[in-house]
Amino acid sequence: MPQIQLGLGVDSTETIINVIKMFALFLLMVQLVPLLVWVERRGSAFIQNRYGPNRVGPLGLLQLLADAVKFLFKEEFRPKKGVAFMYYFAPIMALLPGALSFASIPLSVPITLQGENWGPYNFVLQGYDLGIGIVFILGISSLGVYSLLMAGWGSSNKYSLMGALRASAQAISYELALSLSLVGILMVYGTFSFTEIVAQQQGPLTFNFMGQQQVWSFLPNWGIFYQPLGALLFFAATFAEANRLPFDLPEAEGELVAGFHTEYAGFKLLMFYIGEYGHMLVASCLLATFYFGGYNIPGVTPAEVTAFFASYVGEGNLSQILTAVTYHVSLLLRVLLFLWVFIHVRWTLPRFRYDQLMDLGWKTMLPWALFNACATAVILWLFQS
Amino acid sequence: MPMNSLIDVGLSHYLALSAALFAIGMLGVLMRRNVIVMMMSIELMLNAVNLTFIAFSRFRDNMDGQAMVFFVMTIAAAEAAVGLALAVTIFKRFREVNIRYFEHLKG
């Protein structure tokens, strides 16, 4: 019998825990969706004075329940002239990019667990660490277009098809600005790995100026202070990538009924929503990781936090776990803040026209992203020489 | 012995896969009559070559193969851009992208 080595862990315990971790990460993404739907519906109800979400039950929570029941019990329906395989496969495909890229983002500091008679296990709170995280995420998220194209073609409906074509053109255009805005970050940190980027953002703001090291202790060492323009461009481009307002031309209600998901209802529509929220979640995580210090807490190091917990519960596994949870909450707070911004932009800004969208992408954001990359290169060269 | 050589995947396995992909792509260029499908088959052939480069780079521990892949990819992207622009032009004229309409381009 051939032996099987899959490289998931040193022994079976570690392999099993790693596999469980993958499922947990996927569930984490899916479980965030009801919360976001609630925030979105309640926020929109307050802003536009809608009935329902700000009146039904305590805090409008019953509206969520009603939505879930509606999603589950809607009649199963499929356009007769559509292509069945593509029609059913598109919602599944919509989930993949978000889930895969979310799993490659580090969510907290690594934990080392050790017992009396079991060896030290080192767990990173991350699905997989590829070392080229940024390239991987850009590649995976560019696959999301296929879900829209398949939905548009499989529905056999001209509104769906127009929405899908708009979506793919938009995604390709804004991907350029998105990737180029990240070039600055790559040059500043000199790595593709998220873990290293987060590690470099620890401590106070430190940089070399005229050959002398400057330390500004009143500011954290976050990417936003090195790349303010890049952060702005990245933030704007992620809206377009996630097909959110003000860039939601693919599903502009006034023009295309509902765009690529016109023919979808019930649970299949919900899967598209999960995909969209997954996209937003990944975008928020990336924004936090690149520009806002990742899971770092300003002013303290992980070792100090572990020592603090160890003074209460004693050295060992529990203090490690508490540290990881603290750092995870620190990341989660930032991510939730960005998600809140994402949602509220949707209900405050009007939609672009399609030619304005293309002009903004190609004639404004792309040149500025190029300028940002060139300026970063020149400044880095001047400061470090 | 045959079981052993099947399980221990080496350079020859990757080369064989690449040869098969190249053959399929070549058949596509020769047999299909839709210009866009023919271009896609050429992309397939270029990808087969890329696989060979990567396999040699891995099993010979030499990074030059990976650098070559970049050049092939650039050429492939350029070919796709020009080819699609040509196909759009042909389609505007004849409402069809069959290869036999390219005969009308002369003169």
Added chain:
Amino acid sequence: MTLTAQDLLFYILGGLSLASALGVLLMTNPIYSALCLALTMVSLAGLYASMQAWFVAGVQLIVYAGAVMVLFVMVLMLFDLKSEIKAFSRGAVAGFMKLVAVGLMTGAFLAAIYNSADTLLGTSLAAHVDGTVSTKALAQLLFGKYVFAFEAMGVLLLIIAIGAVALSRIEGGTHADE
């Protein structure tokens, strides 16, 4: 005899890429051909990653699967081509000759690979390479040894962009055919 993750991935992804490449050849609707080719690109990216060419795998996803194939699918959807009746070339004799020619070529390739198996298998295999390390080595190669070719590629892409714009602007834009 150990079955490592790389061997397993070779069979899964290699089979997937072969099946989807056959799909490109055999599907009469060009849109399905294009989607099959996208699947081939993705599985090839997986194969590159399994051979620890991490950065090339990422670029394969971004350039091929994310940009080139999306362009193909978009153009095909705009054309709205139905399943073609004459998808394959005519002529039984010519078709047979083509099949024989491709078969001979592939046979020659496979025979060459089989015969050189002994010399090929004796090569050194690097240990697990971290993505960051191999990417750095690749960058040093691209911007050092091959820098002139790299710059020439940039010029080529610029020319291609201008050429594509010029081609598609003939007769005043995409929608002016009447």
